[in-house]
Amino acid sequence: MPYTVPKLNDYSQSSLAKAASECIAACQAEAAQVRNDADLKSFRDRWMARKNGILTQINDLWLKGAPKDAKREAGIRVNELKARITELVDAAHVSSSTDSLAADAVDITLPGIRRPIGAEHPVIKTMHEIVGVFQKLGYSVAEGPVVETDYYNFESLNFPPNHPARDTQDTLFIAGQQSKPQRERLLLRTHTSPVQIRTMEQMRPPIRIVIPGTVHRNDPPDASHSPMFHQIEGLAVDTNITFGDLKGTLDHAMKALFGSNVKTHFRPSFFPFTEPSAELYVTCFICGGSGKRGSDPCRPCKQTGWIEVLGCGMVDPNVFEFVKDNGYDPKKVSGFAFGMGVDRLALLKYGVDDIQLFFQGDVRFLQQFA
Ligand code: DAH
Numbered sequence: 501m502p503y504t505v506p507k508l509n510d511y512s513q514s515s516l517a518k519a520a521s522e523c524i525a526a527c528q529a530e531a532a533q534v535r536n537d538a539d540l541k542s543f544r545d546r547w548m549a550r551k552n553g554i555l556t557q558i559n560d561l562w563l564k565g566a567p568k569d570a571k572r573e574a575g576i577r578v579n580e581l582k583a584r585i586t587e588l589v590d591a592a593h594v595s596s597s598t599d600s601l602a603a604d605a606v607d608i609t610l611p612g613i614r615r616p617i618g619a620e621h622p623v624i625k626t627m628h629e630i631v632g633v634f635q636k637l638g639y640s641v642a643e644g645p646v647v648e649t650d651y652y653n654f655e656s657l658n659f660p661p662n663h664p665a666r667d668t669q670d671t672l673f674i675a676g677q678q679s680k681p682q683r684e685r686l687l688l689r690t691h692t693s694p695v696q697i698r699t700m701e702q703m704r705p706p707i708r709i710v711i712p713g714t715v716h717r718n719d720p721p722d723a724s725h726s727p728m729f730h731q732i733e734g735l736a737v738d739t740n741i742t743f744g745d746l747k748g749t750l751d752h753a754m755k756a757l758f759g760s761n762v763k764t765h766f767r768p769s770f771f772p773f774t775e776p777s778a779e780l781y782v783t784c785f786i787c788g789g790s791g792k793r794g795s796d797p798c799r800p801c802k803q804t805g806w807i808e809v810l811g812c813g814m815v816d817p818n819v820f821e822f823v824k825d826n827g828y829d830p831k832k833v834s835g836f837a838f839g840m841g842v843d844r845l846a847l848l849k850y851g852v853d854d855i856q857l858f859f860q861g862d863v864r865f866l867q868q869f870a
Contacts, residue, residue, distance in 0.1 A: 504558040511570035516577045517708040531587055531592035540592060547589055555582055557691045619870035623730055623858050626846040627712050630732050633756045634710045642709040644695035647674065651683040652694035656822040657773040670718040688716035691839060692733035693773060697822060704827040706738035730842035737835030746836035750780055750812065750861050763804060774813025774837055781806040802849055807848065812838035
């Protein structure tokens with residue numbers, strides 16, 4: 501039976517003392533039963549609650565109910581009792597937290613919690629691989645801003661104002677630039693090519709650089725498009741650089757990246773900043789160039805056996821004109837350039853069929869490349 505506060509039949513010293521010691525014994529017994537924080541709370545409330553806690557009841561029954569001549573004596577007793585009960589309740593707090601320390605004890609013989617270690621994102625991994633191939637050929641890495649001016653993104657790359665090639669870039673322009681002259685207007689760079697000019701402004705020839713980075717285009721996201729993606733640009737300028745150097749360099753790089761069996765193949769193309777320009781194809785590294793996977797058609801190369809991997813060409817003399825004063829006289833130097841989409845290559849390399857997966861941050865997807 502839980503303790504209840506009895507009515508006092510008489511207020512003699514002895515019956516007050518007896519009632520007080522029974523009350524203390526009950527409180528001690530209950531304190532010993534406290535096992536956790538919830539127990540402790542109900543124990544404290546039961547004894548200490550202002551409204552109808554046991555101490556309040558004692559006050560009401562034993563003190564307020566005392567006859568006039570016993571009030572003083574009862575008051576002293578009740579005060580002593582209150583002090584003692586308060587001590588017991590406070591002590592119960594201490595003994596309870598000792599219990600919970602025991603409950604929280606760590607068994608150091610159990611195996612630990614394994615924290616997953618991060619890994620390179622497949623696109624960044626591909627980027628590092630490509631950059632690494634060119635670093636071994638003596639290229640250094642250059643970088644430039646993602647928010648670019650019209651001058652570096654277009655004009656200095658031989659896209660004159662209103663050139664139709666500007667439309668094909670689906671540019672994302674920064675708002676509120678109309679009051680500036682066109683060449684100063686800001687935009688999100690649509691390719692890494694502006695860093696060609698930026699680097700040639702800073703460094704005199706000869707140069708060999710690769711330029712990794714993010715670029716943006718106003719493309720709605722789908723399985724093969726993303727408004728943000730990654731490119732690697734390359735530029736080599738020296739005296740007597742020829743299209744043969746371009747072919748040899750890229751053929752070597754493709755074999756280093758996709759295996760020594762791949763063959764390369766150049767088809768004529770157009771870019772305003774190179775002349776002549778080409779697209780580079782490699783034999784499909786999925787089907788080995790046959791266009792078939794077993795009896796099924798090979799999808800990545802659309803059964804042609806060839807995959808387009810980049811655009812390239814000989815630097816147009818008009819581009820050199822913009823940096824002529826820094827040693828790039830088109831009569832004295834020549835160079836080649838190339839640019840490739842890293843995300844597309846990562847898709848092909850890992851057999852991923854939706855570029856969006858690269859940017860959704862789903863650990864279940866990304867884990868597979870760790
Ligand atoms: N900037 C081009 C693009 O984004 C790619 C490119 C093609 C870069 C030819 C080059 C190049 O440097 O020579 O489509």
